[in-house]
Amino acid sequence: MSTPRLCLALLLGLAALPAQQPAPRVLQDQVPCRELAAGQALQLGGRACLSTTRFDLPYLVWDLTDHLPIRNDDDSAVAWLRAHARELGHGAFTPVPAGTRDWNGDTVRIFSLERDGVRLDDADIWVCFDADGCLGLVNRVPPGLDGAPAPGPEVAGVERCYKVQRARDGTNRVVVATVRRTRTPTHELVDFVVDGTAFGREHVQRVTVEPDSAATVTEYFFGGFPDQLQADARGVIWCSDPSGNRILEIDPQTGSAIPHSTLPWRQPDGLCVDPNGRVWTGLYTSGNGLGLFDRNTNTFTRFPVPPGGGSLAIPTWHHNGSIYVTQHSPARLHEFVVATSTWQPSVVLPGAWPVSATYDSTTGDMFVMQYQSNSIARIADGGGVSNLPTPQFSGPSFSAAANGKVWFSYWNSTQIGELDVATGTMSTFTPTISGAGGPIDVGPNGHVYLGTRNTGYIIEYDPVAGTTTNHLIPSGSRSLKDGLTVAPDGTVWFTSSGTGRVVRMTLP
Amino acid sequence: MRSDAMSIPFVSRTLRTVIALSLAIVPTTSLPTTSLRAQTPQILSTGSGPGARHPIVALDADAVFWVAMPNGQRELFVAATDGSPPSQLTTGADLRVGHGTFDQWSPIATSDDGDIVAYWNSLGVHVLDRQASTDVVVAPATLLAMPRLDAAGSRVVYQDLVAGELEVFLVDATGSNPPVQLTNNSGAGRRLPMIRGDLVLFQKLVGREMELFVHDLSTSTTSSALTSGSGGGNRHGRLTPNADAVVFEAVVGGEQTVMRLDLGSSTITTIGGAASGSRIAATDGDEQVVLQTGTPQPLVELHDPAITTLTSGSRGGHRLPQLDRHGQLVVWQEEHQGNLEVFAVRRAWPAVISQYGTAGTPSSGTLQPTTGTYRLQQSVGIDTQLPSGTPAVFAVGFTPQNVPISGAPGNFQLLTPIASVVVFLDGQGDTAGPVPLAATLLGFQYHAQFAVLDPTANPLGLVTSAGFTVAVP
Numbered sequence: 003m004s005t006p007r008l009c010l011a012l013l014l015g016l017a018a019l020p021a022q023q024p025a026p027r028v029l030q031d032q033v034p035c036r037e038l039a040a041g042q043a044l045q046l047g048g049r050a051c052l053s054t055t056r057f058d059l060p061y062l063v064w065d066l067t068d069h070l071p072i073r074n075d076d077d078s079a080v081a082w083l084r085a086h087a088r089e090l091g092h093g094a095f096t097p098v099p100a101g102t103r104d105w106n107g108d109t110v111r112i113f114s115l116e117r118d119g120v121r122l123d124d125a126d127i128w129v130c131f132d133a134d135g136c137l138g139l140v141n142r143v144p145p146g147l148d149g150a151p152a153p154g155p156e157v158a159g160v161e162r163c164y165k166v167q168r169a170r171d172g173t174n175r176v177v178v179a180t181v182r183r184t185r186t187p188t189h190e191l192v193d194f195v196v197d198g199t200a201f202g203r204e205h206v207q208r209v210t211v212e213p214d215s216a217a218t219v220t221e222y223f224f225g226g227f228p229d230q231l232q233a234d235a236r237g238v239i240w241c242s243d244p245s246g247n248r249i250l251e252i253d254p255q256t257g258s259a260i261p262h263s264t265l266p267w268r269q270p271d272g273l274c275v276d277p278n279g280r281v282w283t284g285l286y287t288s289g290n291g292l293g294l295f296d297r298n299t300n301t302f303t304r305f306p307v308p309p310g311g312g313s314l315a316i317p318t319w320h321h322n323g324s325i326y327v328t329q330h331s332p333a334r335l336h337e338f339v340v341a342t343s344t345w346q347p348s349v350v351l352p353g354a355w356p357v358s359a360t361y362d363s364t365t366g367d368m369f370v371m372q373y374q375s376n377s378i379a380r381i382a383d384g385g386g387v388s389n390l391p392t393p394q395f396s397g398p399s400f401s402a403a404a405n406g407k408v409w410f411s412y413w414n415s416t417q418i419g420e421l422d423v424a425t426g427t428m429s430t431f432t433p434t435i436s437g438a439g440g441p442i443d444v445g446p447n448g449h450v451y452l453g454t455r456n457t458g459y460i461i462e463y464d465p466v467a468g469t470t471t472n473h474l475i476p477s478g479s480r481s482l483k484d485g486l487t488v489a490p491d492g493t494v495w496f497t498s499s500g501t502g503r504v505v506r507m508t509l510p
Numbered sequence: 511m512r513s514d515a516m517s518i519p520f521v522s523r524t525l526r527t528v529i530a531l532s533l534a535i536v537p538t539t540s541l542p543t544t545s546l547r548a549q550t551p552q553i554l555s556t557g558s559g560p561g562a563r564h565p566i567v568a569l570d571a572d573a574v575f576w577v578a579m580p581n582g583q584r585e586l587f588v589a590a591t592d593g594s595p596p597s598q599l600t601t602g603a604d605l606r607v608g609h610g611t612f613d614q615w616s617p618i619a620t621s622d623d624g625d626i627v628a629y630w631n632s633l634g635v636h637v638l639d640r641q642a643s644t645d646v647v648v649a650p651a652t653l654l655a656m657p658r659l660d661a662a663g664s665r666v667v668y669q670d671l672v673a674g675e676l677e678v679f680l681v682d683a684t685g686s687n688p689p690v691q692l693t694n695n696s697g698a699g700r701r702l703p704m705i706r707g708d709l710v711l712f713q714k715l716v717g718r719e720m721e722l723f724v725h726d727l728s729t730s731t732t733s734s735a736l737t738s739g740s741g742g743g744n745r746h747g748r749l750t751p752n753a754d755a756v757v758f759e760a761v762v763g764g765e766q767t768v769m770r771l772d773l774g775s776s777t778i779t780t781i782g783g784a785a786s787g788s789r790i791a792a793t794d795g796d797e798q799v800v801l802q803t804g805t806p807q808p809l810v811e812l813h814d815p816a817i818t819t820l821t822s823g824s825r826g827g828h829r830l831p832q833l834d835r836h837g838q839l840v841v842w843q844e845e846h847q848g849n850l851e852v853f854a855v856r857r858a859w860p861a862v863i864s865q866y867g868t869a870g871t872p873s874s875g876t877l878q879p880t881t882g883t884y885r886l887q888q889s890v891g892i893d894t895q896l897p898s899g900t901p902a903v904f905a906v907g908f909t910p911q912n913v914p915i916s917g918a919p920g921n922f923q924l925l926t927p928i929a930s931v932v933v934f935l936d937g938q939g940d941t942a943g944p945v946p947l948a949a950t951l952l953g954f955q956y957h958a959q960f961a962v963l964d965p966t967a968n969p970l971g972l973v974t975s976a977g978f979t980v981a982v983p
Contacts, residue, residue: 234827238827254826255807255826277608279559279561298559321609322632363608363654404699404743406697406715423698424675446743446744447742448741448761464764465742466718466761492766492786509764
């Protein structure tokens with residue numbers, strides 16, 4: 003074949019190939035970063051699909067060119083999931099309908115897994131539909147289901163479930179646990195017991211404890227993609243906008259904003275304000291480095307990436323005068339010494355996909371939320387890195403430290419994690435609002451504020467009472483992602499990134 | 511309650527009225543003009559750079575301290591409220607202040623006379639002596655020391671890590687002896703210690719709530735929890751100047767509310783300020799409390815217990831108010847020209863009271879002059895051992911003199927009176943006259959004297975006090 007003919011044939015062949023579609027939005031929203039929604043080829047029953055993986059299992063799954071062949075009903079979804087149980091890593095577990103949810107106009111059918119009537123505690127599967135068909139699924143299951151033991155005979159009066167028992171060495175073991183429930187006036191305490199030893203406890207708030215609360219909400223529209231935000235000592239709110247390549251300086255009284263361009267450096271992602279009032283941001287475009295806006299000089303300065311660095315994400319201040327910034331992949335925590343404008347050797351993190359770090363001022367240690375490995379890396383002030391598995395397999399994402407506790411959120415659940423800094427033990431609090439978690443902060447009253455994603459609430463958790471109050475978010479500003487902060491006056495600010503809004507919530 | 515060593519009965523409304531009337535006859539043209547006006551906020555700092563100022567004020571001196579960033583490093587500054595320019599006390603110290611907007615607790619402290627200042631940085635806890643021009647590292651704590659000085663500036667308490675927990679340490683301000691650890695196994699969170707006299711106040715967790723404790727240095731004992739059910743967050747407890755009470759904040763109904771704990775009776779009363787955000791209350795010796803409150807515009811309120819708003823409000827951020835021993839000077843931080851700057855309200859200029867001449871001898875005991883200060887008022891008085899209800903005359907005038915009184919040997923008329931009033935000795939044989947501290951009296955000077963009717967003391971039956979010269983600088 004002549005060269006022109008070959009070229010023509012190749013062109014025609016390429017044209018004949020269907021366009022490779024990115025993950026549908028409803029699937030993208032279930033991972034904290036778009037890179038985690040980048041699909042790889044996956045054959046499911048001879049059908050060309052794309053998927054992302056977690057624990058080497060398909061996590062987000064969608065069709066290469068079309069909708070998946072699943073009708074918008076539970077029976078059809080169950081049949082399809084059972085047919086692909088092996089590829090999806092479900093082992094001998096079978097899906098059971100567990101309700102539906104709306105996600106920005108799409109319908110999500112939720113399924114849990116069980117085996118011989120015993121439910122698996124650490125899994126849910128979302129099968130997502132738009133008006134035209136099945137968009138794909140979110141296959142949130144732990145590894146090791148293939149090797150899970152059979153539940154054995156039922157024991158009268160004993161509740162059991164499958165649960166992942168996590169060890170600090172990183173090993174996970176799917177076990178059949180006895181579930182012990184204790185009711186208090188406000189909570190149900192759920193203990194998971196194996197061989198007579200409780201290895202996990204969840205504090206599940208009873209629905210009727212606290213009514214929803216109507217906070218006063220003021221919305222400010224700035225367009226772009228308002229991302230992370232924090233107040234400076236004056237109460238001025240600083241907000242990153244990666245799509246607009248700008249940092250917004252927001253007057254807390256008027257809501258007016260002064261944009262500060264970061265160009266030619268792109269995608270200011272995470273943001274923190276240090277005690278000196280300097281605004282730091284990770285420039286997410288690979289190789290762009292670390293950004294600093296100094297309002298004293300009204301200048302934006304960019305520092306090149308450290309050796310081996312790529313996309314810098316979320317910065318955190320440390321009392322030693324350094325700014326630490328996460329890099330999602332490969333998992334690194336980079337240390338920038340402000341005084342010398344130099345980088346220290348990067349910390350190789352023990353987990354995967356570090357999202358954000360939190361500085362604990364009472365120990366000087368850093369705690370890094372590692373979404374993909376479901377663990378928290380602790381970077382001791384004097385050196386040394388340890389890896390702390392989270393009790394939930396829901397992707398720890400954001401955190402805040404106060405009085406010896408690190409409070410953290412899960413990307414795929416509204417549960418609130420508590421890490422005791424002294425003992426390293428973790429607890430889980432399950433509020434009355436279910437759905438997806440997101441940004442989190444602690445107020446001066448010690449209350450923890452969790453932003454839910456697309457669920458429509460800011461959840462206020464009082465660690466003393468152990469109860470939560472749900473503050474309704476106006477319908478136009480529920481597109482939370484990464485940004486929530488408690489200002490010095492106790493007001494809660496958050497970003498509704500997808501709608502270009504920054505929202506101020508004054509609690510009643 | 512008065513804070514001076516000698517208790518002076520409060521003067522009657524009638525007496526205050528008479529004195530005020532007598533002073534009101536002074537032509538206003540005789541009062542000097544001044545650029546320093548009380549009750550009007552002054553801005554003590556300018557161009558301080560980003561971050562918080564964390565202002566503090568000496569209890570007994572016209573000295574306000576703060577941190578600022580003149581050249582990219584955080585340094586310590588001081589100023590008086592008399593219009594003189596501020597002074598930079600450190601160079602290259604790069605003071606630490608904690609964790610940005612999350613740390614409202616002042617990182618610096620001063621002795622009551624303002625001569626000694628404590629701070630911390632990457633080298634440890636420093637004690638700076640302004641008179642001796644020395645700056646000594648007295649302890650190695652670098653993480654979150656938050657040092658506090660005692661009244662004399664001779665002892666420092668601070669917090670430092672021990673086995674992963676912040677504990678309270680005590681060290682002498684010269685650093686000549688090693689620090690002594692006062693607490694053990696305090697658990698998570700901050701201690702935020704403060705020292706007055708032999709009492710060291712600190713907080714630690716009880717269950718999930720920070721509660722207040724006191725360690726008594728004289729007995730080396732630590733109290734049980736002084737508070738309970740205080741809610742989340744920090745207590746930010748502060749002892750009163752004479753260590754008889756603590757003001758702190760507790761969460762009530764989800765809002766931080768300022769409380770006062772009387773250490774004698776263990777009773778807790780609510781001061782107020784319930785709102786979201788930290789209150790960071792401070793108190794003087796006269797039961798006045800300043801706190802920050804308000805949203806969306808943070809305010810500084812003075813509770814006595816009536817509430818006076820001292821700021822008009824600007825943008826958000828902590829105000830971190832503090833006040834001197836009698837609440838005559840209140841300082842805070844507030845935004846000005848893009849930076850947080852140090853604001854001060856001089857609510858009153860304390861009068862300088864001196865004595866002249868000599869007192870006569872009563873029939874019983876002695877006749878001693880006294881002075882006192884309570885909030886915005888000072889007083890001059892006498893202390894005798896004469897019976898309750900004994901009449902006396904309190905006279906004021908502008909012209910001093912020294913004229914022996916006929917029939918009363920050893921007694922003198924020490925002024926030319928322009929007004930006088932009859933008063934009566936109280937049950938302790940004392941009486942006092944007020945010294946108003948109004949802004950209109952700046953630069954004003956007058957004289958006062960008491961004469962007590964004492965029929966058996968001398969043929970005239972009158973005993974006079976020494977004279978008082980009252981000058982409002």
